[in-house]
Amino acid sequence: MILIDFIQASNGSGATIGDLVTATALPRSTVYRILNTLTSHALLIRSAKGSYTLGYRLVGLAASVTVEMSQExxxxxxxxxxxRLAVETGETCKFSVLDGLKASVMDVVQGASAMSPTSRVGAKFDLHAGAASKLLLAFGGTKLFNDVMAQPRQRYxxxxxxxxxxxxxELELIRAEQLSHDRGEWNDSVHAIAAPVFSASGLVAGAISVTYFASRDESAVEVKVREPLRTAAHQASLALGHYVRG
Structure with a gap:
């Protein structure tokens, strides 16, 4: 996949074995063997000058992929x-998706810690407050923002x-950092951090959030969960077919 990704980035000009060895630091024999296998299955094409480009069989493979995913x-x-995120952090973790002008909780994994908040699948929240809610609003586009702003907004x-x-x-900061924080916007005692999960199209499919009680050291909890949260959101995005080179 590293080789295919590099060849794709060549924008049709192709890449030689030397280019790939230099770019990947893989042994030349390994690169040569992989290229031969991919070429034999029409996933790559080797030109007369020795450069490799993507093969036409990829078109057929791509055509068989279902782009639209069901909720299940x-x-x-x-x-x-x-x-995995709930196990690693010990906190309650949620996956929320956009549902009209609400954030809807699609999935919950309860944290093992005795000091973990509870949540329920199907719960719906306004988009102007809460980590997952604000993240979905931040990446939801101008129309969604205007629609939410046109509604009465409750101060919780x-x-x-x-x-x-x-x-x-706040939404501009969320887009820049790809992290959203709730430090007591819904409930003074419950805080959360959320990160976006991207679909294959590059749009945000939902938000993974970690919730925790605010009675503990806020900065220590954020440090503990921030990177595991980013990793979980990234891995979930990959599972949905999202990939950005580098």
């Missing part, structure tokens, strides 16, 4: 990564953002 398929693709705690300008600034 989406759940099943993300769930193993949610489970002193930390709930209801001002349009302040919320817009």
């Amino acid at each position: 398929e989406l759940h099943d693709a993300v769930h193993p990564h949610l489970e 705690t002193d930390r709930t953002l209801i001002d349009t300008s302040a919320l817009s600034d």
Whole structure:
């Protein structure tokens, strides 16, 4: 896959064995063997000058892929990564998706810690408050933002953002960091961090979030869960067919 990815990045000009050895630091014999196998199955084409480009068999393979996923398929693709995240962090982890003007909880894995908040599948939340909710709003496009801003926005705690300008600034930060924080916007005692899960099309398919009680050291909890959360969201995105070179 590393070789195919590099050849794809050549934008049709192709890559030689030397290019691939230099780019990957793999042994020349290994590169040569892999290229021969891929070429024999028409996944790559070797030109008379010795450069390799993507083969036409990939077109047929791509055509057989179902782009639209059912809710069940989406759940099943993300769930193993949610489970691993809950085990690694000890906290309650959720996967939420956009449902109209609400964030809907599709999946929950309860944390093993005695100090883990509970949640339930099917719960729906307003998009202007909460880590997963704000993340879905941040990546939902201008129309969604305008529709949400046109609705009355309830202030659940002193930390709930209801001002349009302040919320817009928060969403811009979420898009830049690809992380969303809730430090008591729904409930003073429950905090959360969320990261986006991208689909094969590059759109956000949902948000994975880690929830925890606020009575503990906030910075220590964030440090503990931030990278495992990013990893889980990245792996879930890969499971949905999303891939960005580098």
